[in-house]
Amino acid sequence: MKREPVTDATVARCREAALADPASGLPALAKSLVGLAYRRSDRRAKGALRLMEEAADIHRALIAGGTVEHLGNAAFALSSLARQYSRLHLHDQALAAHQEAADLARRAEEHRPVPDLGQAAVLRAALAHALAEAGRFDEAVDAARAVADRSRAVAGEGGTDLMWRLLDVTVLLRLAGRTEEAVAVEHEALAHQRDQKAGQDRSPLMALRAAGAALWFADLGRPAQARDLLEEAARSAERLPARTRTADFGFHEAVRSALFARSGVRDEQAAAEAPEPVAVDPGQRLRPVLGVNHLHWSGGLYTSFQKGLGDLVRAVEAGTGMPEGKSARGSMTLPDGREPLAALGILRRRRDLRMAVLGERPYNYAGTTVPRLRRSIDLERRLHEVDPEGGTGRLVRAVTDLAMAQLVQEEHALAAGTLREAHALAAQA
Numbered sequence: 001m002k003r004e005p006v007t008d009a010t011v012a013r014c015r016e017a018a019l020a021d022p023a024s025g026l027p028a029l030a031k032s033l034v035g036l037a038y039r040r041s042d043r044r045a046k047g048a049l050r051l052m053e054e055a056a057d058i059h060r061a062l063i064a065g066g067t068v069e070h071l072g073n074a075a076f077a078l079s080s081l082a083r084q085y086s087r088l089h090l091h092d093q094a095l096a097a098h099q100e101a102a103d104l105a106r107r108a109e110e111h112r113p114v115p116d117l118g119q120a121a122v123l124r125a126a127l128a129h130a131l132a133e134a135g136r137f138d139e140a141v142d143a144a145r146a147v148a149d150r151s152r153a154v155a156g157e158g159g160t161d162l163m164w165r166l167l168d169v170t171v172l173l174r175l176a177g178r179t180e181e182a183v184a185v186e187h188e189a190l191a192h193q194r195d196q197k198a199g200q201d202r203s204p205l206m207a208l209r210a211a212g213a214a215l216w217f218a219d220l221g222r223p224a225q226a227r228d229l230l231e232e233a234a235r236s237a238e239r240l241p242a243r244t245r246t247a248d249f250g251f252h253e254a255v256r257s258a259l260f261a262r263s264g265v266r267d268e269q270a271a272a273e274a275p276e277p278v279a280v281d282p283g284q285r286l287r288p289v290l291g292v293n294h295l296h297w298s299g300g301l302y303t304s305f306q307k308g309l310g311d312l313v314r315a316v317e318a319g320t321g322m323p324e325g326k327s328a329r330g331s332m333t334l335p336d337g338r339e340p341l342a343a344l345g346i347l348r349r350r351r352d353l354r355m356a357v358l359g360e361r362p363y364n365y366a367g368t369t370v371p372r373l374r375r376s377i378d379l380e381r382r383l384h385e386v387d388p389e390g391g392t393g394r395l396v397r398a399v400t401d402l403a404m405a406q407l408v409q410e411e412h413a414l415a416a417g418t419l420r421e422a423h424a425l426a427a428q429a
Contacts, residue, residue: 006035027070030058034080045088052081056097063104071108072119075101079123082130086299091286094298095134098127102143117161121150125165128172129296133286137176144168160251162192163209164258170216171262171291179220186213190229202244204252204407204415207236211404211419212259215397218426219263223393227426230400234419237403242413249362252408254293257356260404262291263397264353267346278315279308279350294357306358312351319344332375334382338390341383345394348376352401365409373402392429396422 004010014032018025037051059074082097105120128143148165155162166189173182193209200206214229268290272280281304288294288301297305317323319340321333335341352372360369380398384391399422406415 006032006039008036011036026058026062027073030055030062030077031073033058034077037080037084045084049081049084049088052077052084056081068108068111071104071111075105075108075119075123078104079126082126086130089300091134091298095130098123098130102127116154117151121147125168126296128168129289129292130298132172132175132289132292133298133301135287137172141169141172141176141178144172163189166192167258167262167291171265171289174262174265175289183217183220183222186216189213200239202240202246203248204237204240204410204412205255207233207240207412207415207419208252208255208259208404208407210236211400211407212256212263214422215259215263215400218393218397219266223426223429226396227423230396230419230423230426233403234416234423237407237412237416237419240412240416244410244412246410249408252410253356253360253362256404256408257360258291258293260353260356260401264350265290267350267353271346271350278347279311279354281308290353290357302358305354309351309354309358312347312354315347316344316351319347332378334379338383338386341379341386342391342394345376345379345383345398348372348379349398349401352376365405370402370405370409373398373405377402392425396425396429399425 011029011032014025014029018029033051033055037048037055040048040051055077056074059070059077062070063074078097078101082094082101085091085094085097102120102123105118105123109118109120124143125147128140128147131137131140131143144165148162148169151162151165166185169185170182170189173179173185190209190213193206196205210229210233214226214233217223217229218226268280271277272282284304286298286301288297288305294302294305319335335344355369355372377395377398380391380395384395399418403415403418403422406412406418
């Protein structure tokens with residue numbers, strides 16, 4: 001049945017009904033206010049905020065006496081309000097609304113349990129992301145662990161929700177400086193992925209997951225574990241058909257993007273602490289959480305991250321002496337000396353990371369994404385020639401980056417060969 005759009009006239013009728021019969025009319029009024037706010041949120045953000053604040057106040061009044069039947073709707077209204085605050089960069093209010101929404105959803109499911117993940121877990125995940133952006137990492141970990149526990153309890157065979165939840169926990173534990181705990185969770189995540197038998201004979205997911213974990217362990221300074229995971233990723237890719245063409249590009253690219261971003265945290269932190277930071281705004285109050293999909297970021301972070309990508313593109317162009325499009329496809333002029341090469345390599349990887357986070361497209365892969373990553377390998381090979389001892393780990397990383405993109409392309413035979421090269425290089429480090 002087609003629903004009629006919510007209009008000012010709809011809200012006016014609901015107001016009259018709420019005056020006549022508050023018990024039934026107020027919940028309907030709150031729902032109509034949120035519906036109208038969503039219709040206005042793009043063009044009239046402040047007006048939409050006022051509507052959502054009114055709806056939230058109605059729900060607070062409805063549940064103030066201990067009534068539980070409206071808790072679920074109240075949680076949704078507060079979550080909507082949090083997102084609207086965030087869009088307007090009212091971050092303190094947004095975080096408070098996220099906390100209130102998560103608590104209301106928890107209370108709703110205590111009263112009426114659900115068999116699946118449930119609204120409470122979803123809203124607690126949103127709270128975890130908001131806390132992390134504000135630098136409250138230990139609280140964010142607690143929230144994310146609770147979501148992962150819920151996902152673990154309800155996960156069925158073949159599901160991917162627990163994979164994403166555990167990835168969130170590893171990202172947040174690393175930010176909290178709790179590395180050993182993060183490593184333990186990563187091992188659990190890998191074991192969980194190995195247990196997923198459905199589709200393993202055609203899907204590159206296990207190879208992607210192992211390669212991404214290898215990048216992460218290398219970034220943690222654990223080369224032996226990284227080397228073992230590269231071997232596992234290569235074996236997994238070798239078991240797949242040489243090439244397949246499914247409709248899973250979006251999912252596999254999302255996995256690559258998250259793992260790629262997670263492996264770049266150290267580079268971004270170093271850039272933020274540099275005397276003259278490139279593509280980082282030192283005065284920005286919130287920080288994007290690399291490894292978390294940008295759709296979950298607070299308002300303003302996506303725009304800032306995108307602007308930073310433009311800064312990185314220009315910095316790379318200055319380092320190679322040619323426009324970005326040409327350097328992605330043709331020969332590339334490289335600077336002489338270890339330090340200029342190393343600096344340019346970091347800039348290129350930070351640029352590639354941002355492009356992945358902001359969304360690569362399938363039609364870009366063959367002509368742009370993969371050639372870009374190959375050019376980065378060329379640079380790292382040059383650096384390795386100049387600095388054989390110090391440049392090996394960076395070359396392994398660049399080769400692994402390419403292999404993961406080849407897995408997303410479902411060029412499994414090519415990816416297996418690239419992973420074997422990465423593993424051989426890692427054995428020399």
